[in-house]
Amino acid sequence: MLRRVLAAEAARVEPGPGALPDIQRRIRAGDRGGARRRWPGPEWSLPRLARGRWGGWSPLAAGAVTIATLSVAAVVVGLASTVVPTPIDRAEPPPGAVGADQSASPAASPDDVRPGPTPPDGAVAPSVGAGTGTPAPGPTASTAGLPVYYLGGDPARPRLYREFHRLWLHDGSARDRITAALRNLLDGPVGMDPDYRNPWPAGTDLRDVTVGDGIATVDLAGAARNGVDEVTARLAVQQLVWTATAVPGVSGLRLRLDGAPVDRLWGRVATSGVLRRAPAMEVLAPVWLISPQHGDAVGRSFQVHVAGILPEATAQLRIQQGTRTVREQVVTLSIAGPAQGEAKVGVTLPPGRYTLTAYAISLEDGSERFLDDHTVTVR
Structure with a gap:
């Protein structure tokens, strides 16, 4: 009944293209019709429900909105005392793609995946530690639409953005997919969108990847020093974590530099033990x-x-x-x-x-x- 009442009232509203400036003017003038209720978060507010074209609420609608307001207040109080869970992040892979993203962000459709170049003579991508060496030819080459995360947005408050890249694989194993995605990530300073950037220092190389018990151990070379700030350093670590844990069956990451564990990366962010995804609302783009x-x-x-x-x-x-x-x-x-x-x-x-x-x-x-x-x- 509440849904029907609110839908009926909403149907009576006639928004106009110049509504926002008018609402702001009324708010500045102290008009009660522009009163707003604060959302529990920075820089955002929820507008008061718009009135109908006749300027008033029906008694039933007013009662329904009162009930809804009390319900929302109860939910907000509950959220304030609990941890907001990360949304379910086990998305189905797009058709024909191996290792589609399992993140809290939406799954890819075939139209979301950018095809990569076809290797010459049916070659597949080199394995970890093989460098650029001679690729192995054969009919086993396969491709996967793999998610790769980059930093973007306000440089002072960067967030993670994802691109799907179609990459060549050896055997489609978790190690193989993480290797392909991270090599692709570290290959250049930006993504396909030049607004998406990779903050890892130039020359960073992937030495090795191992996977066991759902944890990927990623060993990097050439990344011991980087002059980025703490916010960027934290997002750079999450960039690796979100990319690696997009592979099915992988839930965490251990970071190694030149074969050795690192307790604090670049003197900015703790990286000991198993690293997990930070909550989506803290690191993903709004x-x-x-x-x-x-x-x-x-x-x-x-x-x-x-x-x-x-x-x-x-x-x-x-x-x-x-x-x-x-x-x-x-x-x-x-x-x-x-x-x-x-x-x-x-x-x-x-x-x-x-x-x-x-x-x-x-x-x-x-x-x-x-x-x-x-x-x-x-x-």
């Missing part, structure tokens, strides 16, 4: 444009896949061709923060080059936050 990925070529009709950890479960999507905005819309995610929600939006565009931007609007000041943009070509 808004995330999953696909199309940067540089993709798509057909005239395609889906834009957006994810986010937002209290209101409301993101924004803007599509531009050059400086001209051709589409802008609200995207309602499947669930509100602290869980990560997602949504897919169908888009049809004429051929050309476009920039897709997913972002959030701060209810504090109306500014655009957490922008994630990809440039794509529509064929």
Whole structure:
């Protein structure tokens, strides 16, 4: 009954394109209609439910909203005294992909995975410790859409973003998949999206990977020193952890440098023992444009896949061709923060080059936050 009442009241609301500035003006003027209830988190607030076009609530709706408000208050009190669990992170792999991400973030679809180059003469990627050596030819070569995490966003407060890269494997084992993903991660300073960066020092090499009892031991060379700050150092470690533990059956990581355990990486972050994933809401991007990925070529009709950890479960999507905005819309995610929600939006565009931007609007000041943009070509 509560859902029906709230849905009926929501259906009476007529939003307009200039609503946000008007609401902000009313708030500054002290209008009770613009009163807001604070969300238990930084820089965000939940707007008071909009009134209907006739300016008032029905008695039944008012009672229902009172009940809902009390229920939300009880939930918030409960959350304050408990640990918010990480969302279920055992996603099914995309068709034909081995070792798809098991993270709390959305699983890949075939359209989310960027194909990699085809090795010459059917060769497969070299094994750990083999360097670039002579690849072994044969019909056993296979590919997998493997998740690779990068740092992005505000340099002062970076977060993790994921790309799916189609990489060549030997045998598809956990060790093989972690090796391929980490080698790919360490190969360059940025991802396919140049806004996604790899903070590990240039020249860092993967010496060895072993997997046992669900724990991957990763041995790196050339990474003993790095002049990054503490926030970046912590995210760099989580970048390795989230990439390695995206492989099925792997839940933690032990870090080695030049064969030896390291208690504190770069003098900034503790790395002794088994390292686990930090909570998604602490390390993943608040808004995330999953696909199309940067540089993709798509057909005239395609889906834009957006994810986010937002209290209101409301993101924004803007599509531009050059400086001209051709589409802008609200995207309602499947669930509100602290869980990560997602949504897919169908888009049809004429051929050309476009920039897709997913972002959030701060209810504090109306500014655009957490922008994630990809440039794509529509064929």
